[in-house]
Amino acid sequence: MSSPFRRSSFRTFLPDSNQNAVLHLILATGVCFVALYFTTVCFQAFGRYQYHVAQAELLSYIGLAPVGAFPGKVWTLLTYGLFHTSFLGWVGNAIWIYTWGSVVQMLVGHRQVIPIFAGGALLGGIGVLLTGLIPGIGSSPYLVGSQAGVMALAFAAFTLAPNYRFWLTPTFSLSIKVVLAIFIILNGLGMLNAVPMLAWLAGGALAGFLYVIALRKGARIGERIYGVFDAASQLVTPKAPPVRRRTSAMPPRVKGTVIRIQDRQARVDTLLEKILANGYDALTAEEKEFLKSSGEGA
Numbered sequence: 001m002s003s004p005f006r007r008s009s010f011r012t013f014l015p016d017s018n019q020n021a022v023l024h025l026i027l028a029t030g031v032c033f034v035a036l037y038f039t040t041v042c043f044q045a046f047g048r049y050q051y052h053v054a055q056a057e058l059l060s061y062i063g064l065a066p067v068g069a070f071p072g073k074v075w076t077l078l079t080y081g082l083f084h085t086s087f088l089g090w091v092g093n094a095i096w097i098y099t100w101g102s103v104v105q106m107l108v109g110h111r112q113v114i115p116i117f118a119g120g121a122l123l124g125g126i127g128v129l130l131t132g133l134i135p136g137i138g139s140s141p142y143l144v145g146s147q148a149g150v151m152a153l154a155f156a157a158f159t160l161a162p163n164y165r166f167w168l169t170p171t172f173s174l175s176i177k178v179v180l181a182i183f184i185i186l187n188g189l190g191m192l193n194a195v196p197m198l199a200w201l202a203g204g205a206l207a208g209f210l211y212v213i214a215l216r217k218g219a220r221i222g223e224r225i226y227g228v229f230d231a232a233s234q235l236v237t238p239k240a241p242p243v244r245r246r247t248s249a250m251p252p253r254v255k256g257t258v259i260r261i262q263d264r265q266a267r268v269d270t271l272l273e274k275i276l277a278n279g280y281d282a283l284t285a286e287e288k289e290f291l292k293s294s295g296e297g298a
Contacts, residue, residue, distance in 0.1 A: 021113035022101035026094045029146055032082040033090045036062070055085065056142075063142030064125050067132030076142075081121030083144040093146040096183060099166075100153035103176075107160045108215060109282075111222035113153070116211050120152020120204035127203030131196045147187055148204030154183055155208035 017023060036058060043054035064080040065073040084090040101113050125148065131137050157164070158180050165173040184201075191197035214221065271287055283291070 019110050020105075021110040022098055022105055025097055025101060025114060025117060029082055029084065029090060029094065029097070033084045033087070036083050036085070037087075059085075059142040059144060063144045064128060065142060067129050070129060077122060077125045080125065080142075080144050081118070081146050081149050084146070085144060089145065093150055096150045097146070097153065099179070099183075100150065100157045103157040103161065103164060104153055107157075109222070111226045112156075112211075112215070112220075113222075115222040115225055116152050116156045116208055117146075117149035119207040119211055120149040121146070123207035124148025124151070124200045124203035127199035128196045131199045134195075137195050143200070148200050148207075151187070151201050151204030152208035152211070154180055155205040156212050157208075159209050159212040 036055075040051060040055045040058060043049050043057065044051050047054065049057070061073075061076075062079045062083055063076060064070075065076045070076070084093065097117075101117075104116060105113050125143075127148075128143060158176055161176065164176040166176065166179055167173040187201060188198070191201065211221070268291065271283065271291055274282060274287075
């Protein structure tokens with residue numbers, strides 16, 4: 001599978017911005033962090049709150065509510081996974097989103113990344129709420145963070161490609177098993193004595209695993225979600241006018257050679273776009289062979 005990407009590596013790993021769900025996710029969590037920090041500072045400056053008091057007040061509206069208060073704040077199950085209270089916490093999660101999300105995006109397409117992340121946040125949040133019902137455990141305070149969503153991406157990537165390797169240099173790589181073990185240790189070390197937090201991470205991991213199982217059975221949840229937005233955008237987006245092609249003054253023989261080269265490259269680009277949208281497995285055997293021969297001829 002490596003050779004088809006040798007020719008157009010930048011198109012494969014650095015897709016257009018509208019097809020880069022990993023970038024969208026990192027930007028969304030970054031904007032939410034800045035918005036929370038800026039609003040907290042405004043509360044502190046104009047409302048004369050102490051910083052931690054102002055932050056706690058805001059978290060009561062966007063953080064995952066404790067099980068006792070949750071019935072009146074159901075929306076927090078959808079918002080808590082996008083916010084962070086620590087800049088370093090956001091940076092760490094952004095790095096892991098890029099690490100795991102890029103693998104998922106390359107293998108099954110950009111339309112599966114955000115649904116996997118959202119599913120991890122939802123199932124992880126439900127896990128936290130359920131532990132709050134256990135006698136002696138108690139409810140957690142208002143919770144924010146992307147850890148459950150990132151855990152879902154991690155286990156989705158591992159389930160999709162358990163033999164995948166991260167190449168750090170042309171001669172040195174790490175197995176996805178090693179990177180996953182490091183990720184789990186770094187996230188779980190401070191939570192060993194906190195049952196709700198362990199349930200949070202476990203829920204995210206389960207969501208990523210189940211999502212890939214559903215994909216293998218033909219349930220492309222992400223495609224359906226994006227399909228709704230595509231249909232809506234077509235209703236409001238005007239059609240682009242047809243592009244008029246310029247005629248060429250090249251000799252017929254040279255012109256024919258250039259056209260064949262352009263057609264071949266155009267097909268390579270089309271197939272790479274298909275991989276980006278639906279994953280490598282969406283290609284037919286003939287398309288895979290065409291990409292392989294194009295890569296070897298680069």
